Amino acid sequence: MLTNIIEQVERAVLHMEPQRSVRFLNVSPPWAVERLQRGRFRRTLRLAAEASKFYREEFRRRGIDVRRVEHPSELGDFYTTGEDLRAHGAEAFLTGRADTAFETTGTTSPVPKRVFFSQREINEMGRASAIGLYLLGLRREDRVVSAFDCSFWVSPVVLRAGLQYLKCFHVEAGKIPPMEFYERARAYKPNVIFGEPSWVVRLSELARERGAWPLKFLYAGGENITEESRRAVEGVWGAPLYLNYGQTESFGVLGSECVQRDGYHRNDLFFFFETPEVDRDGYGELVYTTLVRDVMPLIRYRSTDVTRLIEEPCPCGLFAKRVAKVRARCDEMVVCGMGNVGPWVFEELLRGVRGVGADWQAIVRHDGLRDVIELHVELDHTSLRGEVERAVRAHLRERFADFWQNHEMRLYELRVEPGERGQLRAGRKLRRVVDERQMARRFAAR
Numbered sequence: 001m002l003t004n005i006i007e008q009v010e011r012a013v014l015h016m017e018p019q020r021s022v023r024f025l026n027v028s029p030p031w032a033v034e035r036l037q038r039g040r041f042r043r044t045l046r047l048a049a050e051a052s053k054f055y056r057e058e059f060r061r062r063g064i065d066v067r068r069v070e071h072p073s074e075l076g077d078f079y080t081t082g083e084d085l086r087a088h089g090a091e092a093f094l095t096g097r098a099d100t101a102f103e104t105t106g107t108t109s110p111v112p113k114r115v116f117f118s119q120r121e122i123n124e125m126g127r128a129s130a131i132g133l134y135l136l137g138l139r140r141e142d143r144v145v146s147a148f149d150c151s152f153w154v155s156p157v158v159l160r161a162g163l164q165y166l167k168c169f170h171v172e173a174g175k176i177p178p179m180e181f182y183e184r185a186r187a188y189k190p191n192v193i194f195g196e197p198s199w200v201v202r203l204s205e206l207a208r209e210r211g212a213w214p215l216k217f218l219y220a221g222g223e224n225i226t227e228e229s230r231r232a233v234e235g236v237w238g239a240p241l242y243l244n245y246g247q248t249e250s251f252g253v254l255g256s257e258c259v260q261r262d263g264y265h266r267n268d269l270f271f272f273f274e275t276p277e278v279d280r281d282g283y284g285e286l287v288y289t290t291l292v293r294d295v296m297p298l299i300r301y302r303s304t305d306v307t308r309l310i311e312e313p314c315p316c317g318l319f320a321k322r323v324a325k326v327r328a329r330c331d332e333m334v335v336c337g338m339g340n341v342g343p344w345v346f347e348e349l350l351r352g353v354r355g356v357g358a359d360w361q362a363i364v365r366h367d368g369l370r371d372v373i374e375l376h377v378e379l380d381h382t383s384l385r386g387e388v389e390r391a392v393r394a395h396l397r398e399r400f401a402d403f404w405q406n407h408e409m410r411l412y413e414l415r416v417e418p419g420e421r422g423q424l425r426a427g428r429k430l431r432r433v434v435d436e437r438q439m440a441r442r443f444a445a446r
């Protein structure tokens with residue numbers, strides 16, 4: 001009964017003008033959010049168990065009686081994975097009639113994951129996005145041009161749904177070459193630009209050479225960005241670059257940055273977040289359960305992203321708690337002669353190195369007795385190779401005592417492999433760390 005009342009209030013609040021929603025949500029007590037989450041979790045779980053073939057069969061096989069489950073952690077070692085979506089097909093997860101679908105292509109398989117949604121879900125996500133963008137300062141008088149890729153991708157649809165509540169001018173460029181965007185977008189005098197981080201970096205390089213125009217902010221989603229690249233972009237435009245964190249499976253935004261740019265404020269009204277296994281720094285794989293989806297709910301979905309739940313309040317004062325910036329994808333964590341490494345290690349090695357592009361890739365191979373880590377970078381000039389190699393080695397010594405010690409013990413070899421600009425990235429996502437030893441082993445076992 002109480003949960004129902006809270007739910008009615010929450011729906012009413014989300015349907016207000018964004019500024020009023022934020023005011024209400026900021027004063028709502030934490031217990032009300034928890035209560036709402038639990039009620040929605042129970043409902044989602046029952047719906048999945050009744051109407052979805054995949055969940056019905058899995059729960060039966062594992063002897064899980066969903067009527068007794070009050071909290072995701074009570075499901076033990078039950079999770080839903082991207083592999084489940086691929087192997088069983090999206091249809092096995094459906095619990096209602098879908099109006100649309102999107103796809104996500106990962107870096108581990110060429111088979112896309114398909115995810116289905118209803119128009120109601122689009123509208124709800126749009127309202128939540130509008131609140132997030134309002135907090136970042138987006139207003140009716142602003143002019144938005146988006147370069148989000150429209151091909152099977154969820155982000156442009158979520159953005160459009162959000163902007164219809166904010167009612168600002170909006171042009172959809174699609175993911176066209178940054179040079180073409182630079183020339184064509186200017187005519188609309190945009191003061192807010194949306195795009196994928198690597199695309200935004202490239203656009204900003206062009207703007208640095210040819211001239212930037214006044215922006216309120218830039219907003220990027222779809223992949224990670226180093227803080228160094230972010231600063232470079234912000235320096236060109238004299239405006240902040242905000243990031244969001246989301247997946248197609250989650251229907252876009254799981255969390256969004258605030259003006260502090262220190263972690264993503266998570267959407268606890270729509271998702272239940274967990275990190276079931278964490279390391280000593282509190283980092284672990286993020287697992288989420290959808291709470292307001294009725295076409296294709298996901299129960300304890302393994303995001304494959306390694307991050308940390310931040311419970312401390314943010315200096316910005318917003319009610320919503322945060323998830324930390326994603327450190328790595330699980331498939332990019334590698335244990336090798338260097339140590340336990342992931343993308344953030346190589347980002348640190350390259351931080352402050354002159355003449356290196358934003359794209360890079362580390363490949364771990366086995367060469368006789370030792371692991372060899374090849375750090376592939378894109379250089380402005382091939383003549384910079386020696387300088388880059390020296391800088392990376394110096395950073396290894398200064399910034400990672402343990403990894404340096406292993407290097408001195410010759411447990412591995414670190415090579416810097418230079419290449420030309422643009423050669424590493426083939427698709428939307430660039431796999432940062434590739435363990436070729438695993439691939440070789442898998443091949444041998446076949």
Ligand SMILES: [Zn+2]
Nearest residue numbers: 258260314316
């Ligand atoms: Zn904040």
